[in-house]
Amino acid sequence: MRSQQDSAGGLRHLITLDGLTRDALTAILDRAESYRRLPGQPAYEGRELAGVTLANLFFEPSTRTRASFDLASRRLGAHVLNLDLHSSSRAKGESMLDTIYTLEAMNTDVFVIRDSEAGMPEFLIDHVAPHVSVISAGEAHVSHPTQGLLDVLTIRTHKRRFAGLKVAIVGDIKHSRVARSAHQALSTLGTTDIRVVAPQALLPAEGEFRAAQRFTRIEDGIAGADVVMMLRIQKERMAQSAFLDDAAYFRDFGLDAQRLKLAAASVLVMHPGPMNRGVEISSQVADGPRSVIREQVNNGVAVRMAVLASIAATLTRHRRPL
Amino acid sequence: MRSQQDSAGGLRHLITLDGLTRDALTAILDRAESYRRLPGQPAYEGRELAGVTLANLFFEPSTRTRASFDLASRRLGAHVLNLDLHSSSRAKGESMLDTIYTLEAMNTDVFVIRDSEAGMPEFLIDHVAPHVSVISAGEAHVSHPTQGLLDVLTIRTHKRRFAGLKVAIVGDIKHSRVARSAHQALSTLGTTDIRVVAPQALLPAEGEFRAAQRFTRIEDGIAGADVVMMLRIQKERMAQSAFLDDAAYFRDFGLDAQRLKLAAASVLVMHPGPMNRGVEISSQVADGPRSVIREQVNNGVAVRMAVLASIAATLTRHRRPL
């Protein structure tokens, strides 16, 4: 795989947090803070992406991530193409590369890609032109870098540090790109006590999540935790892990107010959304005083703005002269 | 239900015309006139919605109303998210409130919602944040406030007054949000001679349309009328009202040139669109000299601009400081 950074260290692509240094992550988080506006404040509007064309290539439906990238791009002045690739190009048998080359020839500068299969983002960064960038908006179970960034930004805002934190990630770790990206970001930023908590069948393979401890009982995993990140569980995975229904899963792995008492008093409750209320999390907890779930969404736009602005600044150096 | 106006009388939401005063309606109509541009003139472009993010939440397909809100918003400088909620969030089981809270967290300021079921707009204004507004773009059979406003703006443009006018609304009154909102607006503005004209089965329940007289023969209903508003009839309703087919309905309730002679010579013929030509209205009448149907569409954009600009001005006072 080509590097995500250019020779001057500028961000060129973002498809994984793996390999990004603490300084690189911190620079993005700092920039994101400068873009962040609380709900009720006027959104940040800038010209950092003026003249930039961005194409959202979503092979997986997604309301929230797509809206987040869309708003982040347009508030910085980009032209955005939203392509639904189910219904048009694929139906016509046009290959992915031909689609990319076509859009490049229309002076598209940035591709944002979301795919339920693994491999496409890396394939793309190996093939795009030197003046074109690729951002992953979610790749199979592998990587979701902007989600990882928004997660650590949310934690940093409340905890001001990463060293010494106890962070529990609970749910279908095995298939979760959210867990993988959070684990990478936290490790890089200095968190050493990371716990992955799941039914045995949903724990990751042995070689993965090396920095983390493994738990199969939620009570053990979240004991004393400063942060509890709940993951979305999916029906088909639930069956795989021997749970017959939502109620059974909630009984053994759901986060309710009672269980939350096992965590630190100042615990942050996080969830990437969309939530299955009453399955992996109770509404009382999701909407309760320890929840920062909506802040995560707010940070999501800020983080995407920061990534896009960083990449646009790098691209400027790789442009062809007029 | 929370009030649609804030304590200073500023428009915060618009989901029904019920309860809005004559002055409030008149202010919107005046503002709409300032935004109105005839076809062939360059459209009004302004910055009244600069920095505002608006999400169109359409649970019902609609080409014209969606395009009208979309253009009204963008011509005033807003960022617009068009969300098709059939295919994404609902499929994922994400609840409506979580969708709303998510978009609020992305600094969405205004929700425009269209739904074939009743209740969602009111539910939303009870739950959105103090700096967020809700506009109904059509709610079941209950309310379609911007349609009501464009209807009275069209009438005002030609008649210069509401008192003393005879207005007949003809068609499926029972299931019509258009009829309900027109009836509210006209009553508030001073029209006392309102007639609702329908086959018996499509007349509204007794307690409704209190300001109106009821007719089951179109000839009686439109006699001497200054305005005839035809409604779109739907196949399934036609059967309900004992009409076997389009031709039978047209024979008894369709507006043709012959019947139109029963109305005043200066009558205005209106229709909210899309028309079933040859079912509720003949093409000769729809495209004839008394028709103001295209003017209604033109006024629709102006009215939506006026509502959006009024709401944006109110929101400014409810913003969180930076």
Add this chain to the structure above:
Amino acid sequence: MRSQQDSAGGLRHLITLDGLTRDALTAILDRAESYRRLPGQPAYEGRELAGVTLANLFFEPSTRTRASFDLASRRLGAHVLNLDLHSSSRAKGESMLDTIYTLEAMNTDVFVIRDSEAGMPEFLIDHVAPHVSVISAGEAHVSHPTQGLLDVLTIRTHKRRFAGLKVAIVGDIKHSRVARSAHQALSTLGTTDIRVVAPQALLPAEGEFRAAQRFTRIEDGIAGADVVMMLRIQKERMAQSAFLDDAAYFRDFGLDAQRLKLAAASVLVMHPGPMNRGVEISSQVADGPRSVIREQVNNGVAVRMAVLASIAATLTRHRRPL
């Protein structure tokens, strides 16, 4: 059919290249060159379409042509409505004309229409208001004028002349709007040696392509050619022309490196996309040194900008005063 030009010679509509003079075509190509930016250069951004509203009416799915018109319009400052007319208006039985009149009433200035059936663009220019323009983005087998323009712009860029060129168009000529528009543009610009090359069943009717010679063997058709334009072949057409499968078609009519040697050494290989690699063209040729296929895409945006800007300038003269 009404003229595509107004009485002062300004471009009002563009639905066919037939009838446009050499000067008219050259003016568009010159303007397109001024808008063209190579991939890697920042895209041209202007205000030529400020205040203009353009509606894309696509009755046929199309990723690339729609994206090309969309970007061309927005980079010149237009508001763009993308209407998918399968799912909304047609489902509601709203007639095409009512859709057009509705959008005109919303101050839409330009309609871009793509349709798999013939006749709609001409029908529209006979019905739109004097201040409204129609552009075809592909009409059945009949016409694809902006494709024809981008094709000749690509040729002009490399060959600097049209007289004396040998141009072979290869594939399903009979059903190809691309071939028809290219043939018209080339003839007008002075190319006299045009060859249409196809299996007997896919050659056009006798009266068509009068300026062209006909070939049923690709080897004969491309011999000595300065330009080879390959067309996309479709499964159902292939069967019609007695080819059983992709491999059989490629064997007899595909362009591979071996066959390409029959053309001039400086030959340009063109394709309107999306390509069926291994059916009408080999990847070696499509991605090889003689291919200008991606340049065609790049020129497509420039040509659409030029057409839109020319039309907008004409419309200014036909506006109603404020």
